[in-house]
Amino acid sequence: MTHAQDRALPRAVRQAMPMARDVLVEVAKLHGVCIRPIPLKRLDVVTGKSEIIDVPCGATLDSKCPPCAKRNKQLRKAQCREGWHLDAEPTITPDEANEEQRWLVEFRADIQAQRETAEKAGEDTTELDAIITGLDEEINAAGMRGNVLGRTASKRSRSTKRRQDAPDLPKRKMTNTTLGRTFQGTDGKTYRPSLFVTLTLPSYGKVRDGAPIDPDSYDYRRAARDALHFSKLVDRFVQNLRRVAGYDVQYFAAVEPQKRLAPHLHMAIRGTLPRAEIKQIAAATYHQVWWPQADEVLFEGEHMPVWQDGTGYLNPATGEVLPTWDQALDALDEDAEPLHVIRFGEQVDVQGVLAGTPDADQCIRYLSKYLTKSIGDALDGGQAQQQHAARMLDALRYEPCSPTCPNWLRYGIQPKDAKPGMHPGRCRGKAHKPEHLGYAGRRILVSRKWSNKTLAEHKQDRRTWVLEALGQADEPTDPHRYVWRPVPAGDANVPPLAVRLLRSVHERQRWRAHLRDLEARAAGQDLSATEDIGRAA
Ligand SMILES: [Zn+2]
Numbered sequence: 001m002t003h004a005q006d007r008a009l010p011r012a013v014r015q016a017m018p019m020a021r022d023v024l025v026e027v028a029k030l031h032g033v034c035i036r037p038i039p040l041k042r043l044d045v046v047t048g049k050s051e052i053i054d055v056p057c058g059a060t061l062d063s064k065c066p067p068c069a070k071r072n073k074q075l076r077k078a079q080c081r082e083g084w085h086l087d088a089e090p091t092i093t094p095d096e097a098n099e100e101q102r103w104l105v106e107f108r109a110d111i112q113a114q115r116e117t118a119e120k121a122g123e124d125t126t127e128l129d130a131i132i133t134g135l136d137e138e139i140n141a142a143g144m145r146g147n148v149l150g151r152t153a154s155k156r157s158r159s160t161k162r163r164q165d166a167p168d169l170p171k172r173k174m175t176n177t178t179l180g181r182t183f184q185g186t187d188g189k190t191y192r193p194s195l196f197v198t199l200t201l202p203s204y205g206k207v208r209d210g211a212p213i214d215p216d217s218y219d220y221r222r223a224a225r226d227a228l229h230f231s232k233l234v235d236r237f238v239q240n241l242r243r244v245a246g247y248d249v250q251y252f253a254a255v256e257p258q259k260r261l262a263p264h265l266h267m268a269i270r271g272t273l274p275r276a277e278i279k280q281i282a283a284a285t286y287h288q289v290w291w292p293q294a295d296e297v298l299f300e301g302e303h304m305p306v307w308q309d310g311t312g313y314l315n316p317a318t319g320e321v322l323p324t325w326d327q328a329l330d331a332l333d334e335d336a337e338p339l340h341v342i343r344f345g346e347q348v349d350v351q352g353v354l355a356g357t358p359d360a361d362q363c364i365r366y367l368s369k370y371l372t373k374s375i376g377d378a379l380d381g382g383q384a385q386q387q388h389a390a391r392m393l394d395a396l397r398y399e400p401c402s403p404t405c406p407n408w409l410r411y412g413i414q415p416k417d418a419k420p421g422m423h424p425g426r427c428r429g430k431a432h433k434p435e436h437l438g439y440a441g442r443r444i445l446v447s448r449k450w451s452n453k454t455l456a457e458h459k460q461d462r463r464t465w466v467l468e469a470l471g472q473a474d475e476p477t478d479p480h481r482y483v484w485r486p487v488p489a490g491d492a493n494v495p496p497l498a499v500r501l502l503r504s505v506h507e508r509q510r511w512r513a514h515l516r517d518l519e520a521r522a523a524g525q526d527l528s529a530t531e532d533i534g535r536a537a
């Protein structure tokens with residue numbers, strides 16, 4: 001063997017070996033350990049000691065952290081089950097902000113400050129924006145209402161409200177309850193029926209295996225706009241549903257991708273209405289998008305509006321200032337047409353479900369089936385479907401996703417909060433991304449009076465259960481004992497990710513071993529408890 005070969009061998013071996021870090025991530029996943037933990041500094045005000053604690057990322061929408069996504073799915077299932085067939089009015093009292101909520105808000109404030117500094121320095125804020133969006137979702141999930149900035153957006157009460165014509169639907173007198181009717185069976189038993197409803201968007205052209213048969217005639221523009229405004233349509237459906245039902249209908253819904261890459265909705269509804277009425281409501285529900293026109297391209301290629309400090313965007317040829325977002329809205333007069341009108345398709349599925357039946361369990365499983373997948377993840381139909389997704393992305397590229405979308409410049413309007421450096425087709429909004437395909441809203445929609453518990457409380461339930469199984473008391477910690485602080489990126493006190501993952505895996509193994517010990521001592525106990533550790537810890 002020559003010297004050269006000697007040296008070549010280890011390199012070849014090294015290249016064939018999976019990266020140690022990749023293996024570690026796989027091991028962490030197997031143990032249900034968060035693979036993207038957020039380090040936070042926790043100061044114990046009693047002992048004065050501070051330490052770095054890894055908090056699970058709590059990924060809800062994406063599958064970038066499969067263990068957290070999986071754990072969330074379990075929690076959502078519990079939440080869905082809890083509220084569906086309630087037989088007593090839930091008591092909704094805003095709880096005092098708990099520890100988790102407090103650090104989320106503090107953390108959010110800090111990231112917001114970082115974002116502002118970065119923006120002033122002209123740096124890329126994409127990453128920070130993504131964190132802020134994620135945190136806002138977490139803050140809501142932690143049981144707080146609204147968003148921490150409050151309602152800063154000036155509410156335009158102008159004609160836009162009046163223009164949402166009320167659909168022609170029967171209307172019952174409103175009663176102050178969230179519970180559905182019950183029925184007495186001949187056996188004297190009380191039955192509490194509920195509904196499981198599936199709502200779908202209309203057809204944009206015939207599809208086979210998730211791809212259009214004739215891509216040229218498939219209505220991509222409509223598909224794109226429907227996806228962008230889908231959540232508004234769902235809101236309208238709920239409003240109409242409550243009006244017709246005559247009580248404060250509660251729901252737990254999941255927005256999921258169809259094979260043709262359009263969002264659709266599964267909704268568990270507390271209480272029951274005649275099937276025909278649900279279909280009537282779905283058919284009558286629509287939402288009008290009162291935005292300026294976005295059909296006539298005024299600027300493209302090299303011919304782009306130019307920014308002038310203190311003025312805004314100008315027409316490059318004439319030097320004229322382009323209308324601002326508010327001016328463009330004000331210009332929508334009585335004769336204006338909405339930019340888009342969205343309705344459901346004809347496919348409406350309504351299923352009656354009784355509390356505690358296998359049917360109910362089946363529906364709950366169905367509701368959470370795709371939660372760990374993004375809308376774009378419905379792709380599995382091969383090349384035709386890949387091309388379909390690419391065409392859908394093309395259609396979304398120049399559609400304005402929100403009033404602040406840079407795409408408005410293409411149609412001759414200054415986006416809301418216009419700033420230098422905006423380019424049509426380069427919006428970083430979630431809706432334009434392949435994983436979201438137009439739908440940037442929340443995947444799980446839960447009405448306020450669904451159950452007595454917030455997601456955070458469900459988390460707490462599970463933790464308590466596991467600690468009891470371990471024979472440890474889950475003593476409530478003094479809410480003022482710890483002060484949480486974000487750790488700046490690159491802080492030398494935070495060990496490398498690999499080290500932290502190893503620690504978490506080790507901790508998890510220790511718990512499991514401890515649990516197995518307990519089980520060995522109390523023979524005959526249910527072994528399934530072991531699995532719960534992974535989700536709860
Ligand atoms: Zn995670």
Ligand SMILES: [Zn+2]
Nearest residue numbers: 401405427429
């Ligand atoms: Zn956009």
